[in-house]
Amino acid sequence: MLCLPPRGGSNDPTSGHHRRRRPARRSGARRRGRRLPARRRPRTRPRPPLLVARADRGGRRRPGRRRGRLRAAGQAEGLPGHQAGRRSRQLAAMRRRGRPGRRRVARGELRLVEEFADALEPSPRAGVVVGVVGGNGGAGASLLSACLALAASRRKLRTLLVDADPLGGGIDVLLGQEEAKGARWADFVSREGRVSSAALQAALPAFGELTVLAFHRGEVEAIPPGAMRSVLEAGRRGFDLVVVDLPRHVDAAAAEALSRASSTLLLVTADVRGVLAAAQVLGEIRRHTGAVGMVLRPGVLEESVVAASLDLPCAGHLADQPRLAAALNKGDLTLIDRRSVLGHFCATLLTDLMAA
Template sequence: MAPDPSDPSTSPSLARPLVVTADARLLDELLQLAVASCGEVDVAHDAVAARRHWRSASLVVIGVDAASSCVRAKLPYRSDVVLVARVSDGAESADDPAFQAAGALGADHVVVLPAAAAWLTERFGSAGTARRDEAPVIGVIGGRGGAGASVLAAGLAISAARVGRRPMLVDADPLGGGVDLLLGWESTAGLRWPELSAARGRVDVAALYGELPRRGELVVVSWDRGDTLDLPVEAMEATLGAGRRGSDLVVVDLPRHLDEPAVRAAQVADEVLMVVTADIRGCASAARMAAQIGPHCRALRVVVRGPAPGRLRVADVGQALGLPVAGSLRPEPDLAVALEDGEPPAGSGKGPLAEFCERLVAELRTPTAPRQVA
């Protein structure tokens, strides 16, 4: 579901730093630093309270006392996380055992007060005026093999480009044959995952977009047909980060076999859509898939794909899985033939797939800042 613009926790113009700690003394110190540099911050005393602001905050500063609870809560991966403690707590350096949760949290920095007071004040200041204008990320996964997840992912990206968005389609399935092939782009020049596997950190958006396969506003990050390789999770993080900064929408085609990069992509996603066929076996398989990916998702919804040979209703599928339903895809007999003929999913703008994708794209928020990609 698209964030509610009336909710201050999701309003880009009202994004504030988030401080998470139950340590009254540490909280007092952090608030003094924050007020001096950025004014208002949001405060949460535990991971449950932090979840409401977690994704929308311009910066998250976690006291070492709250680190373990945030790890246990399996909060979604995000950038701009700082873990902080005081020397008076016995934390003399970033090597102290108290900071072992930093890796699990994906913290960008680990700091100790008072030594890091000046740095943290500056960090609060730069975050206090930040606008959360990053593009939404939508993951798509199949409830079973052959459910049509890749087709839906490609259809969403193509539909977004048709209405003037600047989408990035990311192929996270190393065994899927390459989403460029599904689009008919296998001969389109540009970098694929093997050449991007060394990407780390903050990637230059313009440089990356200049090297990726592209037609019109749509850019694609795909596997090729060469030997498979173990993609470093850092490469997935760097690529998705560039996509969020340079695109209006990032769509990720997720594999059913959840390797580490796929898990991280699911954690980054604002929402994951699971395509479920309207039959008993499809529901049973989807239940297992939901149990695997659900803990990594901020939000998980079902897309029910017809036909329904046993007359299962869309609501029945959602109820059986205990998940909200994003919508349904009516049978489209000519779709398979069109794909074999080289027509990309939803490429004609007509039919059930195109209609569904256009509706879903219309629901998504648009980043507040214009993209500056050549």
């Protein structure tokens, strides 16, 4: 940084009648004035020196307070000097148009904010996030998600069930709680940043130890990745288990959930068409996570053939549940107790997931 002394102007003590001129020594030489003693200088406020920063070398205008803040924003983004100046002008134009630009916060400041927020939250937990996705339509991913969450709540584990499939029938309908009061995804799509786990649990519909986040009926708005990230991070801090019912088509929100899941279960029907469809879904899933296990539904193919075709370990066999259609139409999954086929399978699978 260079500091140039003041020169010229109405307040300069060496300008006007205060400057004594004398002939130049040679042609083209610059005329210089003799500086007056301090006791003979007029009592005027001198002009402050001109500061020239590296990004403004050659400029004549002093940066004001707002310009300094904008320049700091450009340098906080890691831009070189000339690009920092350009970014500052862009942010200044945004302010003039009434759209204030966001100042990027340093990672250290974000970490400090998170540490303070963690200290304020009561008894933070380290929850397990599990994703469930169907290999083909009607494989039963939503049913397995709901039953797995119910099995965890019966063990007195604080559980969060997240419906991430906007085109599904609604995870709350499976539980018979579509009329329950509480927040839905439409109340979280505009949220970014940190969400308190206590506030999340208080806002959502809860049934004992089970808390559910589903969609509203009617027109559905896509889930932004930032909203999914905030919900899952709050769920990890405030719950023992987070079960996410994922869509077969991996959108941005599903990709965010897959990247944060401890394990992902892929339901595969043991027939030719089911295996081929599951292979297509698996290719999309593996772009975002590597912790994928297979849950096999009954079919004509053997487990070894399906496992070799998909190159996946088998997490268990999900057999058909008697009188399941009647229970689903009533919206009452409590009929499926621990002694049922589905209840016993979910209890065994839950033990393996929590141990891992």
